[in-house]
Amino acid sequence: MTTPAGLVTLTTDFGDGSSYVAAMKGAILAVNSAVHIIDLCHNIPPQDLTATAYFLAETVPFFPPRSIHAVVVDPAVGTERALLCIRWNEQWLLAPDNGCWTSLERHSAARGIEVYRLSESKYWAPAVSFTFHGRDILAPVAGHLSLGVAPDQLGRRVQEWVRLRLPEPERTSREVRGEVIRVDRFGNLITNITRGAIGDYHSVHVGGRNIPRWVQTYGDAEPGAVVALIGSCDLLEIAVVQGSAAERLGLGAGACVTVGQLEDS
Amino acid sequence: MTTPAGLVTLTTDFGDGSSYVAAMKGAILAVNSAVHIIDLCHNIPPQDLTATAYFLAETVPFFPPRSIHAVVVDPAVGTERALLCIRWNEQWLLAPDNGCWTSLERHSAARGIEVYRLSESKYWAPAVSFTFHGRDILAPVAGHLSLGVAPDQLGRRVQEWVRLRLPEPERTSREVRGEVIRVDRFGNLITNITRGAIGDYHSVHVGGRNIPRWVQTYGDAEPGAVVALIGSCDLLEIAVVQGSAAERLGLGAGACVTVGQLEDS
Amino acid sequence: MTTPAGLVTLTTDFGDGSSYVAAMKGAILAVNSAVHIIDLCHNIPPQDLTATAYFLAETVPFFPPRSIHAVVVDPAVGTERALLCIRWNEQWLLAPDNGCWTSLERHSAARGIEVYRLSESKYWAPAVSFTFHGRDILAPVAGHLSLGVAPDQLGRRVQEWVRLRLPEPERTSREVRGEVIRVDRFGNLITNITRGAIGDYHSVHVGGRNIPRWVQTYGDAEPGAVVALIGSCDLLEIAVVQGSAAERLGLGAGACVTVGQLEDS
Numbered sequence: 168m169t170t171p172a173g174l175v176t177l178t179t180d181f182g183d184g185s186s187y188v189a190a191m192k193g194a195i196l197a198v199n200s201a202v203h204i205i206d207l208c209h210n211i212p213p214q215d216l217t218a219t220a221y222f223l224a225e226t227v228p229f230f231p232p233r234s235i236h237a238v239v240v241d242p243a244v245g246t247e248r249a250l251l252c253i254r255w256n257e258q259w260l261l262a263p264d265n266g267c268w269t270s271l272e273r274h275s276a277a278r279g280i281e282v283y284r285l286s287e288s289k290y291w292a293p294a295v296s297f298t299f300h301g302r303d304i305l306a307p308v309a310g311h312l313s314l315g316v317a318p319d320q321l322g323r324r325v326q327e328w329v330r331l332r333l334p335e336p337e338r339t340s341r342e343v344r345g346e347v348i349r350v351d352r353f354g355n356l357i358t359n360i361t362r363g364a365i366g367d368y369h370s371v372h373v374g375g376r377n378i379p380r381w382v383q384t385y386g387d388a389e390p391g392a393v394v395a396l397i398g399s400c401d402l403l404e405i406a407v408v409q410g411s412a413a414e415r416l417g418l419g420a421g422a423c424v425t426v427g428q429l430e431d432s
Numbered sequence: 433m434t435t436p437a438g439l440v441t442l443t444t445d446f447g448d449g450s451s452y453v454a455a456m457k458g459a460i461l462a463v464n465s466a467v468h469i470i471d472l473c474h475n476i477p478p479q480d481l482t483a484t485a486y487f488l489a490e491t492v493p494f495f496p497p498r499s500i501h502a503v504v505v506d507p508a509v510g511t512e513r514a515l516l517c518i519r520w521n522e523q524w525l526l527a528p529d530n531g532c533w534t535s536l537e538r539h540s541a542a543r544g545i546e547v548y549r550l551s552e553s554k555y556w557a558p559a560v561s562f563t564f565h566g567r568d569i570l571a572p573v574a575g576h577l578s579l580g581v582a583p584d585q586l587g588r589r590v591q592e593w594v595r596l597r598l599p600e601p602e603r604t605s606r607e608v609r610g611e612v613i614r615v616d617r618f619g620n621l622i623t624n625i626t627r628g629a630i631g632d633y634h635s636v637h638v639g640g641r642n643i644p645r646w647v648q649t650y651g652d653a654e655p656g657a658v659v660a661l662i663g664s665c666d667l668l669e670i671a672v673v674q675g676s677a678a679e680r681l682g683l684g685a686g687a688c689v690t691v692g693q694l695e696d697s
Numbered sequence: 698m699t700t701p702a703g704l705v706t707l708t709t710d711f712g713d714g715s716s717y718v719a720a721m722k723g724a725i726l727a728v729n730s731a732v733h734i735i736d737l738c739h740n741i742p743p744q745d746l747t748a749t750a751y752f753l754a755e756t757v758p759f760f761p762p763r764s765i766h767a768v769v770v771d772p773a774v775g776t777e778r779a780l781l782c783i784r785w786n787e788q789w790l791l792a793p794d795n796g797c798w799t800s801l802e803r804h805s806a807a808r809g810i811e812v813y814r815l816s817e818s819k820y821w822a823p824a825v826s827f828t829f830h831g832r833d834i835l836a837p838v839a840g841h842l843s844l845g846v847a848p849d850q851l852g853r854r855v856q857e858w859v860r861l862r863l864p865e866p867e868r869t870s871r872e873v874r875g876e877v878i879r880v881d882r883f884g885n886l887i888t889n890i891t892r893g894a895i896g897d898y899h900s901v902h903v904g905g906r907n908i909p910r911w912v913q914t915y916g917d918a919e920p921g922a923v924v925a926l927i928g929s930c931d932l933l934e935i936a937v938v939q940g941s942a943a944e945r946l947g948l949g950a951g952a953c954v955t956v957g958q959l960e961d962s
């Protein structure tokens with residue numbers, strides 16, 4: 168296969184249909200009009216770095232080498248915070264230095280991480296606004312990177328960067344305690360408790376309620392049943408078959424979830 | 433024109449900006465990084481096979497030969513339900529065997545239908561989750577199909593598949609009785625009554641109300657007028673000029689619509 | 698670089714995930730299956746020409762030469778209104794003749810405007826519906842234009858077209874008076890007052906309130922502060938740091954904004 172023209176994905180909190188996203192697409196294509204632009208998400212909750220981190224962990228690992236991921240969730244735009252070009256498993260991330268990619272640094276598939284601080288303004292828009300570095304810096308840099316510019320031409324390599332404190336499950340001898348990190352469109356409650364962390368602990372409690380049943384997939388129980396399962400990202404998930412666990416249990420992101428020894432329940 | 437790198441469209445109920453959609457895009461591109469990915473819809477109502485069927489009938493027929501349409505509305509994911517590769521008019525559909533494409537089977541343009549049951553796991557992700565076959569099976573299969581893998585390499589051809597019962601208009605000597613199948617963003621009520629079914633019947637009743645006026649297009653009547661017309665998919669449609677028929681009449685999908693003989697009104 | 702296969706962007710009021718958008722994509726690809734399709738926006742408020750004009754002014758100037766922008770906000774579809782092919786700075790717009798591109802005609806970067814009225818039906822769908830010219834005319838014309846058809850083959854050049862009355866700020870010796878033209882997802886109030894119009898006037902009033910502080914970027918003030926700044930499109934913007942100015946001030950599009958002499962405040 169011939170070398171593709173390059174692949175740039177976009178993850179932002181600008182909102183679907185935002186003119187900010189459209190302007191970024193133009194600014195990328197103005198540098199490399201043959202690049203493929205792929206929308207990942209534009210409705211990250213405004214300025215929510217933790218949600219961004221979870222999103223990237225669930226998606227970036229599935230992309231091929233040389234993919235370029237531009238991430239614009241940037242509450243500190245225009246201040247002294249740096250912009251980074253990050254090499255991750257032969258892929259590239261372009262993002263503000265605010266920890267939004269911490270989840271990938273810790274990801275089981277993480278290899279070959281190198282971080283560069285963008286400083287070479289010849290790869291930026293001629294005039295850089297104070298409030299939209301996504302369009303004026305990250306977008307043109309993504310275009311140049313897709314054309315083969317080497318990362319060390321974009322700025323110098325650095326060894327320090329901002330890391331986000333992501334909630335980690337706690338494990339005691341009697342239980343694993345974690346939390347709901349997001350609710351999907353079906354109302355499934357996705358937690359931060361991995362398959363590996365559960366081990367012999369099997370009694371799931373959430374929102375003052377014991378979840379009686381483990382299944383492999385939603386269709387394994389009757390409609391309306393509340394079930395626990397290991398979801399497609401190897402995380403514990405609480406679901407209601409053909410319904411919404413979020414609605415039924417009245418829970419959302421941040422809700423505490425514990426997995427105890429089976430004899431406890 | 434040279435052979436394009438391939439075209440894969442996505443239709444899902446995952447929600448706009450879902451990490452599930454993004455992961456599918458990565459999984460397709462990991463197989464064929466040059467393929468064009470086209471978003472069709474990600475806000476099919478959750479697990480709504482009927483809505484999926486109507487959506488596909490309104491869109492797939494407009495695509496060129498060799499388009500590959502991945503459809504992931506899959507309430508029974510992980511159970512025994514099959515996954516299909518369907519040839520339809522030189523295009524391809526990849527979808528669960530749940531009837532979501534019944535509307536295309538019956539479509540006036542339908543030709544050359546062949547159905548294959550996906551079974552050859554060498555075209556799937558190395559590890560297949562129980563809850564996300566869209567990412568782990570359909571996405572990589574779409575990638576391989578776009579690279580030229582023949583459908584009979586994906587699995588054996590089958591002659592039986594699930595069909596959905598879609599509401600059909602009933603015709604008597606005095607009237608045609610159908611229903612609203614969707615409301616568009618303008619509040620237009622789109623029905624399942626075709627231009628052909630109406631024939632000499634011209635008096636439209638919906639929600640206990642007689643619609644007095646037929647027009648060719650919205651701009652043919654004054655703002656605020658309630659009108660009947662044949663829409664762009666050759667279906668009877670109730671509209672309010674520069675307004676919302678859904679709001680004005682308080683009606684939505686499922687509302688009964690009758691078209692009677694003109695002398696009845 | 699080789700000539701790309703062409704770039705067609707889409708801006709509509711059809712709604713995200715609309716079957717109308719998907720059908721348009723099919724109709725474009727049916728003419729040129731190698732073209733790149735870029736979604737700009739599908740949630741322009743229904744039939745809102747003013748919002749369309751602002752959106753285009755903020756986005757089109759960032760795109761490269763030969764980009765083709767199909768714009769479908771078309772309240773008068775099917776009536777006598779014309780459809781236009783507009784050359785703007787070596788880019789192309791395809792849009793109804795309803796003034797939705799007036800903002801670009803007046804744009805500081807506007808050069809080389811030529812307008813053609815689409816009339817050559819051999820570049821249209823074989824059957825044109827009365828209610829969906831986006832799919833049946835603009836989409837196939839976009840495909841043909843991307844393949845190199847010259848604009849004067851699409852129809853004759855015209856010298857007259859519809860212009861939209863966009864609200865312009867008024868300037869007196871004591872103040873500049875404008876209005877909020879849109880609210881972004883962060884709740885920032887974007888006005889129609891340009892950096893250049895402000896000059897020596899610096900005291901900002903909006904919604905009966907004096908905005909005490911000018912900053913260069915959001916992060917320059919403490920969380921919760923109400924600030925005025927020149928945003929990324931060189932327009933006056935009212936923001937709340939890490940909050941929503943729209944919510945805090947209870948204001949939206951149409952709200953009056955004045956900038957007075959500093960000694961007035």
